[in-house]
Amino acid sequence: MPKPSSRHRAVLSILLAALLAPTGCTSSGSATPTTSPAPASGTSRPGDTGSASAATASTGSGPATGSDLTTGSVVGQARRTTEVAWRSAGFAPVAPAVEAAGVLLVYGTVGSKLSLYALDPTDGTVVWTQPAGYGIQYVDADDALAVFTDEGRVGYLRPDKSEPRRSQLIIADARTGKDLIRSTAGYLTNDIWDCGSKSPGICITGYPVDHPDDLVSLQLDEKTGAFTDRAGGSTGGLEPMGSHDVYVGDPNDPRIIRRLNGKTVWVKKLSDYTDISRWHGKFSQIASDNMVMVTLTMSSPVAHGIRSRYPADAMTLGIDLSTGTLRWKDSGTVNACAGSVTARPGLLRCRLSGTVTDTTTTDPAALPSAVASDLKVSLEAYDPRTGKARWRTAVGNVPLLAVYGNQALVPDGQDTVLLARASKPLVIDLRTGRSTPAPADRVFWCPDNWTAPRSVPVASGGQLFTDVMTSGLVMPCNASGRASKGTIGELPVTAGVPMSDERGDLLVVTSHSAVTAYLLPDAPTTAGTAAGPATTATAGKPGTVGAAEPVGPPAAVPEQIAWKNTQLSPVTQVSLVDGIAVYYAQDVSNTLFLVALNPTTGQQLWHKWATTAELYPDRELTVGTYDNRVVYWKPAKDGFAATTMLVNPSNGHERAISDVREWSSVPESCPAQPRLLCSAAYIGDTWTELRIDPASGAVTEAPKATGSGEDDQPDSNGLLVTKTDVRRVIDGKALWSTSKQQVFGDPDASVQVTGSMDSDPAVFVFTAYRGWHPNAAGDYPSFDPAKNLVSVGIDADTGRVRWQNPGMSLLCFFRITETNLNGAGPSDTKVLACSHRGTLDDGDHRSGDLTRAVGARITLMRIDPTTGKPYWSRPLGSAPDLATPDGPSNVRYLDPQRVLLGTTGTVVDLNTGTTRKAGPTDVSWCSTDGTFTYRDPYHVHGEPQYYRTGGELLDPCRPDGTSAKPTMIPPDVGVASADGKITLVAERKGVFAYRTRRS
Secondary structure: OOOOOOOOOOOOOOOOOOEEOOOOOOOOOOOOOOOOOOOOOOOOOOOOOOOEEEHHOOOOOOOOOOOOOOOOOOOOOOOOOOOEEEEEEOOEEEOEEEEEEOOOEEEEEOOEEEEEEEEEEOOEEEEEEEEOOOOOOOOHHHHHHOOEOOEEEEEEEEEEEOOOOOEEEEEOOOOOOOOEEEEEOEEEEEEEEEEOOOOEOOOOOEEEEOOOOOOOEEEEOOOOOOOOOOOOOOOOOOOOOOOOOEEEEOOOOOOOEEOOOOOEEEEEEEHOOOOOOOEEEEEEOOOOOOOEEEEEOEEEOOOOOEEEEOOOOOOOOEOOOOOEEEEEEEEEEEEEHHHOOOOOOOEEEEEEEEEEEOOOOOOOOOOEEEEEEEEEEEEEOOOOEEEEEEEEEEEEOOOHOOOOOOOOOOEEEOOEEEEOOOOOEEEEEEEOOEEEOOOOOOOOEEEOOOEEEEEEEEEOOOEEEEEEOOOOEEEEEOOOOOOOOOOOOOOOOOOOOOEEOEEEEEEEEEEEOOEEEEEEOOOOOOOOOOOOOOOOOOOOOOOOOOOOOOOOOOEEEEEEEEEOOOOEEEOOEEEEEOOEEEEEEEOOOOOEEEEOOOOOOEEEEEEEEEOOOOOOOOOOOOOOEOOOOOEEEOOOOOOEEEEEEOOOOOOEEEEEEEEEEEEEEEEEEEOOOOOOEEEEEEEEEEEEEEEEOOOOOOOEEEEOOOEEEEOOOOOOOOEEOOOOOOOEEEEEEEEEEEEEEHHHHOOOOOEEEEEEEEEEEEOEEEEEEOOOOOOOOOOOOEEOOHHHHEEEEEOOOOOOEEEEEEEEEEEEHHHHOEOOOOOOOOHHEEEEEEEEEEEEEOOOOOOOOOOOEEEEEEEEEEOOOOOOEEEEEOOOOOOOOHHHHOOOOOEEEEEEEEEEEEEOOEEOOOOOOOOEEEOOOOOOEEEEEOOEEEEEEEEEEEEEEEEEEEEOEEEEEEOOOEOOOOOOOOOOOEEEEEOOOOEEEEOEEEEEEEEEEEE
């Protein structure tokens, strides 16, 4: 199925019972753990050998004397210490292990031979191994050897026996190591990545034979194994930057070009951007808002190195990726602090002044070194659209933040880093820029810098290299970056790969000597004791997952604010998952996070970098749950590809339950097999419904019903709307189907609302547009509700149409929701609806959005869903707040049964339909549009869309919209803690926790 258009507004799986609320769940996740090394003391050559060893039989590669590791665990007792579950042996790792398809994949050496190893995550034994190659460019840690995985497959280089510098790109089954694709041989690098949603496939950089002087981006043809040059022709020796479609020259060829699929999109001289043309592009990054950032540097050769004088010798440019237009430039700044900032997503740079002489030798085993004079460095976060700093923190004389090839910031969690230095090491909060002294006795995880011999020497910069420097390995260290002996300290998720099995939660950490699985302490029995900085809390509104739903609950009366947090901005409703408050939020750079809080104290328990994946912008982002766990999407390297993850809400420990795919619908329990999760993904350009087995991680295609659906998949009751009919589908089989012509009176009707009613008899209810389509010129006629709008109820067991009401919209175009009005039992289920008269349009008849009402006359009613007949009806005149689906609305709840129509100042009792004028003491909750800006665009008809749909934020307000102190918190506002004493509400300023009592 093609991606849905912007006109597709159907809302899926709405449970219209006591509470009308969307079902389904969303997932998202933390960034792939990376390490940002700081200098370690000395390097040496790894060479440990032996067999995998369990913790109970520690070998020479085990913890040092005095280690705080505990070997063995007592079954039935809570673990209070970190234990070694297993340790690999027989090879020396040279890059971090990654998880794919239920195995751990890691590059390692025996002597000078490089191989790719697959390890069993339960005991560390080798499942399979294959010979591998470094590629033509891999010399030092700058080249970042990393394992590439894609949808249960692994990609690596296999050296050509006849010409060792040439390689084949091998795509293999991650579980078995069996070759699936072998590319043609070429001069390839180890820079392998997912090409992205615009051109799905696997990409790699290399030198094509037709122009061997150019390093270009190549795309693998998975059927033939041949490569397509993405640049589509010679780039004149320019090298690809981080975007893989943008190429930059050296001082002798000062150009920046963008070539894509054989076409030059734009060409710019550096002199178009700066007054000096002899600059060299050192670092670039595709960031949010369709921008590419380039750092230009100019240094002078001196004895024993090169010298840079700042701010004159560095500049960061912000360039529009589509046009090459310069949006901003900033002298004296270096993007990502010369590559030192890799600890978290976001846009960070260093502002420099003074003189730095880089004395690093060309020996890859040598650590970066520099001599500075009057150097002052400030770390800052910035807005990619304007280049303006969001925050700035002075860190003093730190030469290594100005030297390329060094990684000076060490992760201390997902949002904080250690700036390791001999005097006054700092811990820096990357959300706010706040720095605090690093505790001298605290154990961090620094880079484990080692060298490994290569079997075939490689020439670079006129020198022949026989060694290669490892990348991404970690070791316990103190605050100054030196190795820590005899202790491992706390294990942050950034130090390795989180996993879990029947023994508990594990973290798999890779050092130069082994891959080690640490069995972590059991989660605390009381929420709020997990480590991590306290930040924001969040809450929600109607339909919050896990919210208490007693029959006819009274409103909560707020007595005081228990706590509040205004650091992160919530973008969804809060869900209570196993007693923990979970929600999505953003920081100032529009980076999306999944956050968990102790609902009683507001203490942050954990947070993870999240993605909306390929979820269509109009589809609501919600917190997903499965078996008292949180389901979310963990971002992959490029584009919107992601891994579906399962998280323990109390401690944040996670494990993958799918491979990497472009997921397009939120995972939810499958209707016929609730132990499986149903979701959808784009495979190529085709939408496919998939099933995920959380136990094994297996992903299989769901059985297909005949016909193609307008909606993503059947809801939890099996309701499915296709292009031609309405049907009920259970386990891939249609129990019945009824044509759209019979249901709506139009075979091309556009369904706007679908829902499953918990009534007796059970019915499905709909609101649809019928007989309303654009003409040949694309213009929409005026919308006449009497003939173009209809609400329908059909029998859930037979598909028989029970009633049709022309001119009616259920829930008044979703302007009103309802909670527990006059009880919640099936025998007393009633639904609010509006009857519309007049005409609707968008003003110019071009967009098809119904934003304006002409001659509107609205009647509010409460209907019996089994018959469509009203229990009561109340004429409201023009009622602007209820008149249109796309226009402005100002409907607010005063308490569970009364709403305020803010435009006219009318209070409506939803139980009886009685109305009155609002007074100054009527304090309600004003809602804010539930959309937020996402830093990466979703392209709709070729146009980038930066908005996404989240939950509405709510603020206490008076009838005129001004701020007020809340007097009531209706059940549809916020979410109550398990003991009912705290209600969390997501407001525009942040998350507020109100201490409450029941009225």
